[in-house]
Structures are given as structure tokens and as C-alpha cells.
Amino acid sequence: xxxxxxxxxxxxxxxxxxxxxxxxxxxxxxxxxxxxxxxxxxxxxxxxxxxxxxxxxxxxxxxxxxxxxxxxxxxxxxxxxxxxxxxxxxxxxxxxxxxxxxxxxxxxxxxxxxxxxxxxxxxxxxxxxxxxxxxxxxxxxxxxxxxxxxxxxxxxxxxxxxxxxxxxxxxxxxxxxxxxxxxxxxxxxxxxxxxxxxxxxxx
Amino acid sequence: xxxxxxxxxxxxxxxxxxxxxxxxxxxxxxxxxxxxxxxxxxxxxxxxxxxxxxxxxxxxxxxxxxxxxxxxxxxxxxxxxxxxxxxxxxxxxxxxxxxxxxxxxxxxxxxxxxxxxxxxxxxxxxxxxxxxxxxxxxxxxxxxxxxxxxxxxxxxxxxxxxxxxxxxxxxxxxxxxxxxxxxxxxxxxxxxxxxxxxxxxxx
Numbered sequence: 024x025x026x027x028x029x030x031x032x033x034x035x036x037x038x039x040x041x042x043x044x045x046x047x048x049x050x051x052x053x054x055x056x057x058x059x060x061x062x063x064x065x066x067x068x069x070x071x072x073x074x075x076x077x078x079x080x081x082x083x084x085x086x087x088x089x090x091x092x093x094x095x096x097x098x099x100x101x102x103x104x105x106x107x108x109x110x111x112x113x114x115x116x117x118x119x120x121x122x123x124x125x126x127x128x129x130x131x132x133x134x135x136x137x138x139x140x141x142x143x144x145x146x147x148x149x150x151x152x153x154x155x156x157x158x159x160x161x162x163x164x165x166x167x168x169x170x171x172x173x174x175x176x177x178x179x180x181x182x183x184x185x186x187x188x189x190x191x192x193x194x195x196x197x198x199x200x201x202x203x204x205x206x207x208x209x210x211x212x213x214x215x216x217x218x219x220x221x222x223x224x225x226x
Numbered sequence: 227x228x229x230x231x232x233x234x235x236x237x238x239x240x241x242x243x244x245x246x247x248x249x250x251x252x253x254x255x256x257x258x259x260x261x262x263x264x265x266x267x268x269x270x271x272x273x274x275x276x277x278x279x280x281x282x283x284x285x286x287x288x289x290x291x292x293x294x295x296x297x298x299x300x301x302x303x304x305x306x307x308x309x310x311x312x313x314x315x316x317x318x319x320x321x322x323x324x325x326x327x328x329x330x331x332x333x334x335x336x337x338x339x340x341x342x343x344x345x346x347x348x349x350x351x352x353x354x355x356x357x358x359x360x361x362x363x364x365x366x367x368x369x370x371x372x373x374x375x376x377x378x379x380x381x382x383x384x385x386x387x388x389x390x391x392x393x394x395x396x397x398x399x400x401x402x403x404x405x406x407x408x409x410x411x412x413x414x415x416x417x418x419x420x421x422x423x424x425x426x427x428x429x
Contacts, residue, residue, distance in 0.1 A: 091321035095317035115289065117294035
């Protein structure tokens with residue numbers, strides 16, 4: 024199988040960290056998003072919804088969408104579970120993974136994509152007001168994650184999970200907006216320092 | 227346990243259909259989104275990210291986020307699986323569920339929330355240009371789902387799954403934009419007629 028990804032984009036990084044946590048190495052094909060390579064004919068045929076990452080199995084089956092790829096590897100390699108073990112753990116990890124993705128990550132992504140000149144071709148039209156609305160919402164999400172981390176060692180409870188991966192990648196992605204964590208969010212800052220030290224937290 | 231939901235909103239409907247497909251009945255608490263009840267102090271304490279649905283277990287644990295609630299019931303009641311059985315099925319259902327939700331459903335939701343006067347308090351500020359961008363993207367998503375349904379009986383393959391539930395709810399939600407399926411999308415129309423006839427497809 025081959026993983027189609029882009030070295031700089033945040034969603035492929037989520038899969039790379041997941042694979043590193045699982046100790047899985049697979050062949051990669053570089054798709055340069057900035058040169059719109061994910062929308063060329065060959066890649067659009069593989070993933071009609073466009074975007075990376077996507078995984079092409081040896082029989083040609085394509086699994087697209089970051090979390091779908093991670094779930095596939097979780098099912099194939101259940102040791103060191105990153106989606107939880109019990110029904111309740113699985114539900115709470117799914118909840119926090121979605122809060123991290125649909126809340127924090129998407130908010131940062133919209134703020135970036137609708138303001139950065141390099142995104143003008145990919146995000147057309149760019150809407151400055153929509154960027155600003157999202158930019159202004161980021162701090163409220165950080166407050167909620169900081170509060171959660173006052174209660175538990177990791178985002179979704181006592182164990183590291185895919186919710187930590189999504190939150191880490193989202194927070195590092197803030198740099199592109201010239202934002203970084205401060206001591207306004209001490210729990211999140213301490214957590215960020217801890218998870219960044221894990222071997223898998225490669226950029 | 228109690229399910230906090232709203233009778234008219236689309237995300238709670240996804241959970242209601244899921245539970246009906248599983249044959250599960252549970253107690254419900256009505257939260258009227260239009261009167262902003264999901265943001266009152268009591269509900270915000272239960273779900274700080276606000277929004278419905280959320281599930282409150284007998285010990286007080288809260289599971290929020292539509293798909294997290296569905297996954298909890300899937301784990302407790304694995305018969306008649308709606309998230310797939312094999313690793314590949316699970317991955318492909320997750321892929322299509324996410325395409326339906328992050329693509330089609332969110333696009334419809336943004337088009338609606340940023341244009342409808344009744345949403346002015348919930349979605350503040352409303353950005354007319356962002357509504358229009360999303361409105362104009364809906365048809366392209368319908369094209370892709372129609373194409374997928376030329377290859378298989380259901381959205382993610384030969385079996386009905388949570389991807390069908392999300393797609394059904396998204397398409398019915400288009401009515402609020404005065405959009406409906408036409409014969410431009412014959413596979414999607416035929417599928418819609420079939421899944422609407424299932425006992426669980428309650429509004």
C-alpha cells in the first residue's frame with residue numbers, strides 16, 4: 024500500500040504521527056498541495072473529493088480522509104490503541120477528536136485559508152470577514168481545551184489518543200497565523216510540551 | 227441514560243435514525259435550539275461546547291457529538307452493524323460518513339446558517355457571501371454522491387451504514403434552502419426513495 028501525502032500540510036501530519044505511534048512504516052507518495060497536485064487528473068481519479076492524505080491499497084482500493092486511514096490501521100494493528108478500548112473510552116475519544124477537529128482545527132483552517140495570499144487559488148473566493156470571525160473564535164476553543172486538561176492528563180482522559188494528535192496538529196498549525204500558546208492556557212501549554220516530546224510528534 | 231435533543235434540528239435526527247435502526251429506545255429531554263436553550267447555564271454545564279445532541283449517562287458522564295453517541299450505541303449493541311464489520315468496511319464507512327458530513331452536510335449548514343434570518347442570533351455575524359459560496363458548492367457534492375451510487379446500493383458499499391444516515395439527513399436538510407433532488411441525480415434520487423422508506427427514517 025502507498026500513502027499519498029504532503030510534507031507540510033496538517034492533515035497528512037496527523038496520519039504520520041498516528042503511524043509513528045503505532046510503529047508502522049509504509050511507502051509514501053508526495054503530493055504537493057501548494058502546486059495543486061492533489062487536483063490533477065491522476066490524483067482526482069484516485070480521490071474525487073480531492074485532498075490528501077489518501078491511502079491506496081495493493082488492489083487499488085482507496086481510503087481517503089485522515090481519520091478513516093487512522094481507523095484502518097487501528098483495526099489492523101489494535102495494540103497500543105489510539106481510539107480507546109471500552110465502549111465508553113471509544114465514545115469519549117470520538118467526542119474529543121471531533122471537538123478538536125470540527126471546533127479548533129477547522130476554525131484555525133478557515134482563519135488561515137481565507138486570509139493567506141498563498142491560499143488564493145485553493146480557497147476561491149477568500150472571504151476576509153469569515154477569516155476574522157474564525158480567528159476571533161480560536162481563543163474560546165483554547166479555553167475549553169485548557170479547562171479539560173485541568174481534569175485529565177490527556178485530551179480525552181488518562182491515555183494518549185487520536186484526540187491528542189488532532190489537538191497537537193491544530194495548535195502547531197496556529198503558527199501560520201502567528202499565534203502560539205501562552206501562560207493564559209497553562210494546562211494546554213504543559214500538555215503541549217509533553218506530547219511534543221513523544222517520538223511520533225514529527226512535523 | 228437520557229438523550230438531550232431537539233425535534234427539528236438535523237444532528238439529533240441522525241441519532242434518532244441510528245437508534246431506530248438499532249431498535250433502541252431511550253428517554254429524551256427536549257432542548258429547543260431556536261430559543262437558544264442549548265446555551266443556557268444548565269445545558270452549557272453538561273456540554274461546554276454547546277449544541278445538541280448529547281447523552282447523559284446514569285453516573286453523569288456526558289457523551290456529546292452525534293457520531294460519538296452513535297459509536298457508543300454501536301459498541302453496546304454490535305448486532306446490525308452501522309459502522310462496518312471488517313477493517314476495510316470500517317475504513318470505507320468512516321471515509322464516506324466524513325465526506326457526507328464535512329463535505330455535503332457542512333456545506334448545506336453554512337449556506338443555511340449564514341442566510342436565514344432565524345439564525346441571526348445563533349450565527350453571529352452572518353456572512354452572506356460565505357452562504358453563497360457554500361450554496362454554490364452543493365451541486366458538486368451531489369454529483370459525487372450520485373456517481374458513487376452508480377457503483378453501489380448504499381453510500382459506502384453494499385450495506386446500509388451511518389454514511390447513509392448522514393447523507394439522508396443532509397439531503398432532507400436542503401429543503402430549508404428550497405433545494406431538492408432532481409433527475410439530474412438519478413442514482414441519488416432512487417437511493418433517497420429507498421432509504422426514506424425504512425422504518426427508522428423518521429423526521
